Amino acid sequence: MVSKSQIKLVRQLGQKKYRDQHQLFVAEGLKVIREFVDENYQLHQLYALEERHFPSQHVSLVNQAQMKAMSDLKTPSDALAVFAMPKTQTSSQSDVVLALESIQDPGNLGTIIRLCDWFGIQNIICSSDTVDCYNPKVVRSTMGSLARVQVLYKDLQSWLMEVNDYQIVATSMTGQSIYEHSFDKPTVLLIGNEGRGLSKQLTELSHKTLSIPRFGGAESLNAAMATGIILAEACRNTSTEK
């Protein structure tokens, strides 16, 4: 059985202040939940629809109405899990580190985390005003990739000033073509806000500015799309090394 206070907690975890307070976050859907379990995330509680028969003893069975009360979705999943946020580790950094400034759209951050997971990029450093990676919409749009990518929130300006041994690469509409740049050094790739782009302060801390050549009439590319295209380019060398 599930208690009212459990339902209340899951609902509260939709808000950042409660996630931070409890150090817990919610993941919905069996497939996504499994990805966090596989990566040894600590399962706090698992809720599943009564109709499903789970082998585990650590499952609270709930009815459709209870699941609907807990879920962030119009059509709730069969299962919903509450996980403990991992302790921040200073893990080894990959050859490409992504630094995000003020990304606001949960779908964009989720897509970027999924991209990093695809391209084997383990570290994302976000400015403190970037949308929270444990926001339910972000967790959902990472399709489980959040379990494998470390996302840290920092004062980007201070962090960049302390970065050593990495080439800091900014992105803009007017930089050198990505086709002409060789990502042959460890790189911090800076991606700016969806509307405003990268701030002057962060651009000034970069060693180089790159852009995606435009051949047609579109005014811009979506921030996640631009990130994907540049990451694909940055991984070209990784590919030839193998």
Next chain:
Amino acid sequence: MVSKSQIKLVRQLGQKKYRDQHQLFVAEGLKVIREFVDENYQLHQLYALEERHFPSQHVSLVNQAQMKAMSDLKTPSDALAVFAMPKTQTSSQSDVVLALESIQDPGNLGTIIRLCDWFGIQNIICSSDTVDCYNPKVVRSTMGSLARVQVLYKDLQSWLMEVNDYQIVATSMTGQSIYEHSFDKPTVLLIGNEGRGLSKQLTELSHKTLSIPRFGGAESLNAAMATGIILAEACRNTSTEK
């Protein structure tokens, strides 16, 4: 003034059968409307909020409630236009032609049209069950790019069998790495459905299969994202030619 029948028509144009019947579609937002006007799309009717002062005589001023009744958006724009669909032209084809099989998500098609516009690709051929490019959600997510990209709906299998002088390239999880393929010939790039990928029938009609190398744990990339990454690669030669 705006009549009830005008409001009714705009609402009906949310559905494909009425768009096909009237050969009209709706675009919302001044910026997007301007892009269609700039590309000489025939303006059937323009509706704008009374508070805005439009210089044109061809504007019907409407109040907030009327705009809300016509708009597809929760927060309607200041302006909404009805355009005539362009007559199908057999225009010259770009070096890269995109062929889409059964893309279902309006946001994905819109993003792909915007990508094509960015990379200067003028022709998209869609299987007849691909989402309609004049669907209001598609129009919106193209951000005006639909005005510059020709989208045609065909029986893809028959069309591919008649294509000459183009290398037909399929995409899958197991093809040759895009990093190793040189897009040095005119190319038809085949992109499959979001969930199922490309059908066996169409894959068999292709000369080559490409994939985006994966270095991490993510199971897949979104169809529009994969399209963007491959188009960026396909345009590398265009870039060096200049």
